[in-house]
Amino acid sequence: xxxxxxxxxxxxxxxxxxxxxxxxxxxxxxxxxxxxxxxxxxxxxxxxxxxxxxxxxxxxxxxxxxxxxxxxxxxxxxxxxxxxxxxxxxxxxxxxxxxxxxxxxxxxxxxxxxxxxxxxxxxxxxxxxxxxxxxxxxxxxxxxxxxxxxxxxxxxxxxxxxxxxxxxxxxxxxxxxxxxxxxxxxxxxxxxxxxxxxxxxxxxxxxxxxxxxxxxxxxxxxxxxxxxxxxxxxxxxxxxxxxxxxxxxxxxxxxxxxxxxxxxxxxxxxxxxxxxxxxxxxxxxxxxxxxxxxxxxxxxxxxxxxxxxxxxxxxxxxxxxxxxxxxxxxxxxxxxxxxxxxxxxxxxxxxxxxxxxxxxxxxxxxxxxxxxxxxxxxxxxxxxxxxxxxxxxxxxxxxxxxxxxxxxxxxxxxxxxxxxxxxxxxxxxxxxxxxxxxxxxxxxxxxxxxxxxxxxxxxxxxxxxxxxxxxxxxxxxxxxxxxxxxxxxxxxxxxxxxxxxxxxxxxxxxxxxxxxxxxxxxxxxxxxxxxxxxxxxxxxxxxxxxxxxxxxxxxxxxxxxxxxxxxxxxxxxxxxxxxxxxxxxxxxxxxxxxxxxxxxxxxxxxxxxxxxxxxxxxxxxxxxxx
Numbered sequence: 001x002x003x004x005x006x007x008x009x010x011x012x013x014x015x016x017x018x019x020x021x022x023x024x025x026x027x028x029x030x031x032x033x034x035x036x037x038x039x040x041x042x043x044x045x046x047x048x049x050x051x052x053x054x055x056x057x058x059x060x061x062x063x064x065x066x067x068x069x070x071x072x073x074x075x076x077x078x079x080x081x082x083x084x085x086x087x088x089x090x091x092x093x094x095x096x097x098x099x100x101x102x103x104x105x106x107x108x109x110x111x112x113x114x115x116x117x118x119x120x121x122x123x124x125x126x127x128x129x130x131x132x133x134x135x136x137x138x139x140x141x142x143x144x145x146x147x148x149x150x151x152x153x154x155x156x157x158x159x160x161x162x163x164x165x166x167x168x169x170x171x172x173x174x175x176x177x178x179x180x181x182x183x184x185x186x187x188x189x190x191x192x193x194x195x196x197x198x199x200x201x202x203x204x205x206x207x208x209x210x211x212x213x214x215x216x217x218x219x220x221x222x223x224x225x226x227x228x229x230x231x232x233x234x235x236x237x238x239x240x241x242x243x244x245x246x247x248x249x250x251x252x253x254x255x256x257x258x259x260x261x262x263x264x265x266x267x268x269x270x271x272x273x274x275x276x277x278x279x280x281x282x283x284x285x286x287x288x289x290x291x292x293x294x295x296x297x298x299x300x301x302x303x304x305x306x307x308x309x310x311x312x313x314x315x316x317x318x319x320x321x322x323x324x325x326x327x328x329x330x331x332x333x334x335x336x337x338x339x340x341x342x343x344x345x346x347x348x349x350x351x352x353x354x355x356x357x358x359x360x361x362x363x364x365x366x367x368x369x370x371x372x373x374x375x376x377x378x379x380x381x382x383x384x385x386x387x388x389x390x391x392x393x394x395x396x397x398x399x400x401x402x403x404x405x406x407x408x409x410x411x412x413x414x415x416x417x418x419x420x421x422x423x424x425x426x427x428x429x430x431x432x433x434x435x436x437x438x439x440x441x442x443x444x445x446x447x448x449x450x451x452x453x454x455x456x457x458x459x460x461x462x463x464x465x466x467x468x469x470x471x472x473x474x475x476x477x478x479x480x481x482x483x484x485x486x487x488x489x490x491x492x493x494x495x496x497x498x499x500x501x502x503x504x505x506x507x508x509x510x511x512x513x514x515x516x517x518x519x520x521x522x523x524x525x526x527x528x529x530x531x532x533x534x535x536x537x538x539x540x541x542x543x544x545x546x547x548x549x550x551x552x553x554x555x556x557x558x559x560x561x562x563x564x565x566x567x568x569x570x571x572x573x574x575x576x577x578x579x580x581x582x583x584x585x586x587x588x589x590x591x592x593x594x595x596x597x598x599x600x601x602x603x604x605x606x607x608x609x610x611x612x613x614x615x616x617x618x619x620x621x622x623x624x625x626x
Contacts, residue, residue, distance in 0.1 A: 001626065002074050002495055004625070006074060012070055012148075013148055015066075016070060056212070057211075057212060059171040059174045060171040061159050061162055061175035063151075064145070064163075064175060065175045065176075066178065067148060068138065068179040069178070069182040069183060073103040073492075075099065075492040076495065077097075077490050077492060078490060078491045078492070079525065079528050080490065084488045089488060089489075090486075094421075094424075094436050094437075094487035095539065096415070096439075096467065096487050096488070097490050097491075098442050098458075098489070099442065101439045101440075103492050104413060104439040105184065107529075107533075108187060108411075111532050111533075111537040112187055112437075112537065115409055116188050116192055116409050116410070117188075117189050117191070117192050117399060117400060117408035118192065118194075118399025118400055119184055119193075119410070119412070120195045120196075121184075121195075121196050121197070121412055122197040123414050124173075125201050125202060134166065135164065142157050145159065173205070174209060178213070181209065184411075192250070193220065193251070193258075193399050194214070195399070196210070196246070197246055214249040214251075220248040220249060220258060222248070224244075224246070225360075226243050227243060228243075246395070258357040258398050258401070267279050267346075273344070275344075275348065276346055280342040280343070281344075282316075283315055283317065283343050284314075284316065285314035286314075288314070289314065295314035295315050295318060299315070303333075304333065306333065307337060308334075308337055311340065325343060330343055330344045332344060363391075368388040368390070368391075372388065372389055377466075382450060382451040382456070389426065393423040393426060396410060396420070396424060400427075400434055407435070409434070409437060410435070412436070412437075413438075414439075414440070416440065417462065418438060418440075418464070418470075421463075422467065425470050438463070440460040444457065445457065495520075496520070498520075513595045513597050514594045517594040518595050523562050527542070530560060534590075536556070536558075542554070547573045549570070550573075554586060557586055557588055558590055559586035559589050561596075562591075566603075566604065571604055572607070574607070579611070585618065586620075589604070589622055589623065590623045593626045601624065
């Protein structure tokens, strides 16, 4: 499979995926290898305004970043078998992936495309102090890149310099973010929503990038998080930066509503009003007399004659509208002039099942996140300004607001200190049917850091330990809770140069297989990688079947043959199981081509023909992967 991916990546060109989509939906626009754009305009002219003018975000590396998004990953998925088989983890649907998030997103797309309800990420802000440096591991030559992107070799050289020497420029940061956001978009469900934390350094660039990727009409809000309670008096220019931004995009226009479900318990009908249940609502305005003089007047109860003084900020309604409300019996007058009149708000007039969400988050500050991590790790502060749990819970709660009774997935592919997982665990303990997926690079701690001194070598190690501590704390606080707060752990691993050389040298017609290519990866790694590729995800139910002393792996429509030494007796036993077991009907047999000799593969193929022509009359796909 890796060999095939490498070959496909070598042949892939920029925009190939887009062309395939156009060919699928507009085949008549292609003639003799050429695309007729005028014909496409005819198809869409009554549905979309076609314009020759506009604006776009342009930066060095933009097309290169799009190319990276279209390349498949050659990494394999290594399961942490000891951890995953622990009682608290073996049936869990929560997932932690150690590895580059670009590779992780490409794996996840094969099983979770269109399935993620809410994504929250806190990427590097490119402040200079967060040590963001963009590098990548793709080894294009100047000539190869110039050919793939249809650019000059001089331009290709500039792009490769950007990626190989390491850069923290705006272009480098955007080149880093673009492919990850492209892949994230395809993971979101039709009603999915993504939240991205950012500050002033890249906020404007991120906004334009997300407009390109998600569509500017799908911007739900650019929220503000007031992260600091006290003004910073030490700033050089006198401006205390007390907030960060939280960009929020939906998967499609009008596909998602933020806010919380309206509290209908506050409505009652003590006076048997013919309009139905109601609650009293404040009528105080928000403007001074100089700003809105027409809202500043004394109000008189027409029945008692009691005069109520105007509030300092006036009333919410002009005199004419107020008179209409009084005539309709919708104003509640207190018994004496010291009280303040209020309006009846009727349940029948609620326009939405949800109340709106303020564009400002100001209920919890960044120092809270530091205290929480310190408490969890016995007084140690391993991260600078981790996000507070309550803040992330508020965000995630919005992401799952309309799906509280259904199973949903949350994703954070910049896992960091695992605040998102911690918040998700608390939400699970509160009864929400959610599962989280966390991705974090195996980024090394500095040798002189407290984390390194305390035995943590990489950020993902510390993130994993935080999840375990958070789960233990939740369990201690809620001893009767038995929900899913465990997690499965996987690591992404690039094949060694030695393995790739063996793959390239391997002759499919050899009379011998190469058992070493099974041993170097491991059966469970090969199986896990294939299960994700075939759409079963990272937590499927897989049966290991022993057929004639030989282990195969079966789930749904696939049977995986990975181990070497497939004897004729085993093939005969497999044939017998197909014919005699009515519940055994895998339509795809997937074989690890390196493990078997040419004669073993032929024996298996020949027997499959017998199954195809037998009583079950099954059409079995025989898939040999290298």
